[in-house]
Amino acid sequence: MPTIFGKILRGEAPADIVYKDDWVTAFRDIHPAASTHILIIPNKYIPTMNDVEEDDALLLGRMMLTAKKLAAQEGIAEDGYRLIINCNRHGGQEVYHLHLHLIGGRPLGPMILRR
Ligand code: DGP
DSSP states (O other), X not given: OXXXXXXXXXXXXXXXXXXXXXXXXXXXXXXXXXXXXXXXEESSOOOSGGGOOGGXXXXXXXXXXHHHHHHHHHTOXXXXXXXXXXXXXXXXXXXXXXXXXXXXXXXXXXXXXXX
């Protein structure tokens, strides 16, 4: 697991971990875009969305369900929130360990700035 997220999973780098089970780990983003900004990652190394396989279907479901539970815990479920997975260069991916952003706590505006 060559990224900083691998170090966080192994306990070699600090992180504000808010949830962990056998499948996924969730921790607060170091550069939050809103009052709630949590990253949900698989415990197994998957670099990008392009590397997801059929056998990962349950794992992806677990990531989504974890986001739903954490949104409720954070008190942002009713007002709403956004879930984002960035993939590769055009998607703006910076860390190449698959992660789902859970962002909320304020109106987030349009999803993509149109040009
Ligand atoms: P993305 O662009 O989708 O790859 O998002 C990567 C996110 O990871 C970005 O919002 C900042 C966050 N991040 C990068 N390095 C660290 C770190 O060392 N700790 C934490 N908690 N978050 C990090």
